[in-house]
Amino acid sequence: MKVTVTVDDEHRPSIHHVAEQLGLRGMVVDRVLPGLGMITGSVTAALLAGLGTIDGVAAVDEDLTYRLPSPGDAVQ
Amino acid sequence: MIEPDSSGDRPSGSAPETTGRFIVVFAETEADPPAFLRSAAGLSNVADSRDFGHGPVDPATAGDADATVFASLGVAVVTADPQQAGALRMSSDQSNIESISPELVHHALSQGTLSPPSALFQDTEHFTWGLQATGAATSPRTGKGIRLAVLDTGFDSSHSDFAGRQVTVESFIPGEDPQDGHGHGTHCIGTSCGPRSSREGPGYGVASEADIYAGKVLSNSGSGSDGGIIAGIEWALVNGCAVISMSLGADIAQVHPPYTAIGRRVLDQGSLIIAAAGNNADRRQNDFGFVGAPANSPFILAVGALDEQLDLAYFSARTLPVRGGQVDIAGPGYRVHSSWLMPDRYNTISGTSMATPHVAGIAALWAEATGYRGRELWSVLVQESSRLQAPSVDVGSGLAMAPQE
Numbered sequence: 001m002k003v004t005v006t007v008d009d010e011h012r013p014s015i016h017h018v019a020e021q022l023g024l025r026g027m028v029v030d031r032v033l034p035g036l037g038m039i040t041g042s043v044t045a046a047l048l049a050g051l052g053t054i055d056g057v058a059a060v061d062e063d064l065t066y067r068l069p070s071p072g073d074a075v076q
Numbered sequence: 077m078i079e080p081d082s083s084g085d086r087p088s089g090s091a092p093e094t095t096g097r098f099i100v101v102f103a104e105t106e107a108d109p110p111a112f113l114r115s116a117a118g119l120s121n122v123a124d125s126r127d128f129g130h131g132p133v134d135p136a137t138a139g140d141a142d143a144t145v146f147a148s149l150g151v152a153v154v155t156a157d158p159q160q161a162g163a164l165r166m167s168s169d170q171s172n173i174e175s176i177s178p179e180l181v182h183h184a185l186s187q188g189t190l191s192p193p194s195a196l197f198q199d200t201e202h203f204t205w206g207l208q209a210t211g212a213a214t215s216p217r218t219g220k221g222i223r224l225a226v227l228d229t230g231f232d233s234s235h236s237d238f239a240g241r242q243v244t245v246e247s248f249i250p251g252e253d254p255q256d257g258h259g260h261g262t263h264c265i266g267t268s269c270g271p272r273s274s275r276e277g278p279g280y281g282v283a284s285e286a287d288i289y290a291g292k293v294l295s296n297s298g299s300g301s302d303g304g305i306i307a308g309i310e311w312a313l314v315n316g317c318a319v320i321s322m323s324l325g326a327d328i329a330q331v332h333p334p335y336t337a338i339g340r341r342v343l344d345q346g347s348l349i350i351a352a353a354g355n356n357a358d359r360r361q362n363d364f365g366f367v368g369a370p371a372n373s374p375f376i377l378a379v380g381a382l383d384e385q386l387d388l389a390y391f392s393a394r395t396l397p398v399r400g401g402q403v404d405i406a407g408p409g410y411r412v413h414s415s416w417l418m419p420d421r422y423n424t425i426s427g428t429s430m431a432t433p434h435v436a437g438i439a440a441l442w443a444e445a446t447g448y449r450g451r452e453l454w455s456v457l458v459q460e461s462s463r464l465q466a467p468s469v470d471v472g473s474g475l476a477m478a479p480q481e
Binding site: 064071 | 299303
């Protein structure tokens with residue numbers, strides 16, 4: 001599943017280290033975003049719970065999907 | 077202090093209605109107001125509220141008196157002839173009295189008779205109704221020097237109305253270039269940053285000289301997910317965009333936690349995310365909907381949609397009753413004319429998606445006019461918005477208004 005990891009404020013300067021730790025626990029990291037302090041990627045359901053225990057991880061949230069109406073619809 | 081004309085009723089105009097009596101406010105140092113009234117003004121019949129114990133002052137008893145003293149307040153209501161009034165005025169110079177004022181007649185406030193707004197905007201040959209209603213049509217500000225990001229379905233770079241404009245494009249959708257294959261993104265960019273005058277049809281763009289950052293976070297089929305959207309926000313932030321417009325949302329009745337941290341961190345770094353409240357209401361069926369994610373996050377400005385009469389659009393979502401779930405402001409979001417994919421060039425559609433880029437463009441105008449960023453920019457948008465008759469749960473602080481200087 002696709003996930004977004006929120007890095008806590010204290011660990012934002014060391015976000016790349018947090019990303020390495022996530023990788024070691026089985027997360028496939030797509031993007032490390034230092035400006036926002038977020039890391040996005042994917043992980044299996046079995047390994048999801050393990051991510052939250054990593055130092056510097058404030059939260060792990062499953063991605064939401066967003067869908068626009070078709071271009072012909074009057075209300076967008 | 078003595079009021080200049082304390083001799084009774086005022087004849088006309090908006091002057092207050094008075095009784096002919098006076099309200100005397102004693103200095104706090106005056107220990108015995110009844111005695112003072114007897115000695116200074118020669119008032120013989122002085123009623124003292126203390127004589128009524130803990131009960132109310134009996135109007136029948138007090139009505140016969142020349143003066144009624146309310147000891148706890150240090151105030152007296154006095155009936156005085158001109159000579160007595162003159163004596164009291166003299167005494168006020170001796171620091172026994174703070175003020176003597178005519179007693180005013182008060183009325184119960186009548187039921188409000190607020191008339192409905194007579195607003196009825198329509199597109200003209202010069203401007204869309206939205207540019208007129210928000211004052212963007214007459215604003216001397218154009219967003220010049222301000223970077224504005226629209227995170228949506230990309231941008232049609234071949235659109236003739238944007239020839240010569242500074243447009244930076246990027247795609248966060250795997251396998252798709254930044255070219256808009258849907259139309260929604262090009263429409264939102266048109267409203268926020270398009271031209272104020274057009275050779276064909278009305279001018280439709282609010283911040284017509286802003287630098288455009290078009291991030292594609294929704295695919296040509298109109299779908300996307302957090303990973304791409306968050307990457308787009310980071311891109312806008314790193315590129316110094318003061319305003320990030322997001323006409324997207326999921327109908328989720330909870331705050332999605334990543335956007336709480338993101339909204340706050342974006343504000344901390346001098347940018348502002350403006351997002352659509354959502355179209356999940358159908359007020360024709362008494363369904364009021366709710367503000368979805370990410371607009372329901374506490375640090376993201378949520379935008380509702382208005383029609384040409386500045387009434388709420390039937391689809392515009394109502395405040396979600398959680399922290400951050402409120403509609404913060406409203407913008408034109410009904411039958412909005414703007415740019416569309418070539419060769420169609422233009423399209424007229426409705427939605428909180430259309431209201432959002434109006435507010436984003438106006439935010440860019442305020443950013444230019446004031447130099448404000450982040451929380452200060454949020455504040456000035458809300459402060460300067462035009463209040464509406466509609467409930468705040470639907471329109472927040474009202475219609476976003478453009479600076480006029």
